Amino acid sequence: MAQIGKSVGLKGELKLHLHCDFPEQFKKDALFYIDRERTLKIERYSPKRSIIKFVGIDDIDAAKKLTNKFLYTTKERSQENCQLDKGEYFWYDMIGSLVFEDGTLLGVVKNIERFEPNDYLVVKSDEKFVKENLPSTFLIPYIDRYIIEFDINKKVVSTKDALEILKNS
Secondary structure (H helix, E strand, C coil): CEEEEEEECCCCEEEEEECCCCHHHCCCCCEEECCCCCEEEEEEEECCCCEEEECCCCCHHHHHCCCCCEEECCHHHHHHHCCCCCCCCCHHHHCCCEEEECCEEEEEEEEEEEECCEEEEEEEECHHHHHCCCCCEEEEECCCCCEEEEECCCCEEEECCHHHHHHCC
């Protein structure tokens, strides 16, 4: 995902703010959605300058209409264009997963946030913890210190010391 920034110059170029780990997908002729009805095709992209130009957006007025819009792609295009290393997963694979520690259900991954330099699982706490007046959501850093493994087939995240994070949140 990426967010379109301010227009740059007079010929339809825009600043692009990446919110993903796969800048290689932003290439000539790649298609992205900005909403359900509208698709944009990349004419050119300069990763060094973070400047993008879309086909048919040829002046400053047309470019300004895109400012602050988000670019989205499909799961299929993501899987086709983004090569994951062993042990890496797409965020959409993890969202909805159950979070366990030593057999205890801590909650469900509702979202993932990036606070440099790490990603954090946003976990909706299991109801039993909420009834104990613990927070309804908490964050787990996605680092080896807390994440033991993610089973993509079972959609289960195994953690260590995440219960302490919940209790101290």
